[in-house]
Amino acid sequence: MNTCQNSVPKILVVDDERSMREFLEIMLQQDGYRVQCVDDGEKAARALRDQSFDLIITDIRMQPMDGLEVLKMARSVSPRTVVIIISAYSSTETAVAAMKEGAYDYLPKPFQIDEMRTVIGNALESRNGNGRPPPQPEGPLYFGCLMGESPPMRRVYELIGRVASNSSNVLITGESGTGKELVARAIHGQSPRSGRPLVIVNCGGVPENLVESELFGYRKGAFTGASSNRKGLVEAAQGGTLFLDEIGELTPALQVKLLRLVQEKTIKMIGDTENTEVDTRIISATNRDLEQMVMEGTFREDLYYRLNVLPIHLPPLRERSEDIALLARHFLSKFSKRFGKDIRKISSFALDILRNYDFPGNIRELEHIIERGVALEASSIILPDSLTLSTHKRSRNKAHETHAPALPEGTDLDSYLAHMETRLLAGALKQADGVKHKAAEILGISFRSFRYRLLKYGLASEEDAS
Ligand SMILES: Nc1ncnc2c1ncn2[C@@H]1O[C@H](COP(=O)(O)OP(=O)(O)OP(=O)(O)O)[C@@H](O)[C@H]1O
Ligand SMILES: [Mg+2]
Known part of the structure; x- marks a missing residue:
């Protein structure tokens, strides 16, 4: 659910208190927004799976799914939707939890209308102009949210442009922090699927049964606690893109289940006998060496080849x-x-x-x-x-490497350093055409410190140094 087709922002209000829903509906409609109101978290989740919203205003305390869960769901199914939390039970703890989960803001009830208007305005603006894509400068300097103009990054942009138009699976590799998730978002954003959800699933660090129920969903009664049917994230990505992050962490059992999805485009909910067809593009990412894992027998070769139809490698920043x-x-x-x-x-x-x-x-x-x-x-x-x-231990800060100069015997450190410092100060002054503020900047020190040193080494008089 990336970009709303219509330029009028669409807002989802989630509150079990009828008067609050009605109040917000009237206020928001008067302000020219499109509004939908629901009275519990599960209905919000359903609405989120079916439509795209620019903004969600949700209460915290609700049954059976509370506002924090709505927030988490929104972050996963529709990352560009901003969420504002409102709650009568104003407590800093809830606010902190909500902000940590990525809420844009938190307003304790009762709130002032103007206060709410300001927060909504700022929240929508934070999405870059009410859902419109951010203004892009000319040339390949930026690509979506990606920046960089080096030849390796230009190659990455070119690849994104080429793979975006079709539905083949993409495997993004690269060290941690190189921008794999941003690339996945850029591909989805450029693809014909951009009007449908981009659903992000982190396959690492989550217990196997949780990943399975999150991915494939479950039928009522499939296990203790499964009190109703629940669709999984794969279905939430229907028509859109499924981004499987840290794919190298998938257990062997889940690798088999994923293979069925990749090969046959079907899934089976936990506790179900029927297969459900899904149309989703799969982008996976890993910072591990999957080829090596295939050789070691910890990652299925058939799955690897099916996921790696279109590879994109992100170079480390040092390159x-x-x-x-x-x-x-x-x-x-x-x-x-x-x-x-x-x-x-x-x-x-x-x-x-x-x-x-x-x-x-x-x-x-x-x-x-x-x-x-x-x-x-x-x-x-x-x-x-x-x-x-x-x-x-891998850092190699060349700027701090010591190229020990050959010193004449008997040179003492202080006078050598003073000599070097004087040369640097004079060099910077020359480079800055005598403008002391500029010289200080060249040397990376404050003007005060620069002035102090000029005086210390007699490079300027009190008067000259100011
Ligand atoms: N080319 C880029 N331009 C601007 N910001 C970038 C770029 N690449 C990465 N970033 C920023 O760096 C951070 C890490 O990026 P991202 O989460 O996409 O990395 P990753 O490869 O998925 O890392 P990990 O393997 O640890 O999950 C993010 O805050 C992202 O916005
Ligand atoms: Mg990542």
Whole structure:
């Protein structure tokens, strides 16, 4: 459920309290939105599987499915739908749980109409202009949410463009944090299936029986606790795309069940005797070496070949260091806005350090480094000191590598360092045409610190240094 066809935003209201549903329905219709109201979580789940919504406003306490479950369902079935939680039982715990699960905002009841209007307006705006795709600059610099202009990334964009139009299965490989999920989203978003759901299933870290019931659904009475029929995520992806993340973690038993889906395009709900036909495109992703797993006998060869019809490999960030500055600036602007700070630049020294870092955690790690940097930085520019790089054994920060110079015997460290510092200060001043603020920036230090050093080494008088 990616982009709504109609430009008028569509809102789903979920509340078991009739007066609240009616109030919101009237208010939202008056404001020109399309509205649907349901009185419990299960009806919301059904509505979500059948239609696309731009926004959900949901109560927390409801039976049989509560607002947090509606939120989780929405995140999985329709990731672009924003969710606002409302609850009479305002407690910080619920709010924190909801925000952690990805809710856009939380409003305790009773709320002011204007307050609700503002939150709705901001929430819809956060989806980039009421569901319209984000404005794209010319050229292949961006592709969906993907950024990067290095030759390997351009090849990835080209592949996405080529595979999007058909329904063959795609296997995305690459180290952790290289953007596999973003690529899956881009393929779905570019495909003729984009009006239908993109359903994301994480196959790792979840017990086998849970993955099975989540994927295939169950019939009432299939096991203790199965009090009603429940469709699985594969069916939720009917007509759309099923993204199977961490496919290398699937147990052998689930590999067999998945093979049936891939080969025959049918599934069997737990407790069912009948097969159900499904039309879904499968995109899988892994950071493991599936070929090696096939050789070791831990991943089925037949399944591997069927999933890997169209392979896309994402190169690690250290192999496309041309993209580092672009990505770093993108994250800088994102986190400056988020933290309400006015930091617009990364000093050239700081960028050099990043360009030469190994990034074992790839783009996710770069994003976290910049996030921390923005949080820590007190000045208006990201300086090397605010970068916290991991000391992971694979990191090879060339900028910190020591090329020990051959020193004349008897050289003492302090005078050597003073000599080097003076040269660097003078060099930066020259490069900056005497503009001290610019020189400080080149060296990645604050103006105060630069001024102090000019005075210390006698490179400027009190008057000149200001
Ligand atoms: N090319 C890119 N441009 C902008 N942001 C990116 C790019 N690639 C990845 N990211 C960002 O980096 C983070 C990690 O990306 P993603 O979750 O897609 O990686 P992944 O390969 O699925 O990782 P994992 O194997 O750990 O699940 C996300 O926040 C994503 O938005
Ligand atoms: Mg991922």
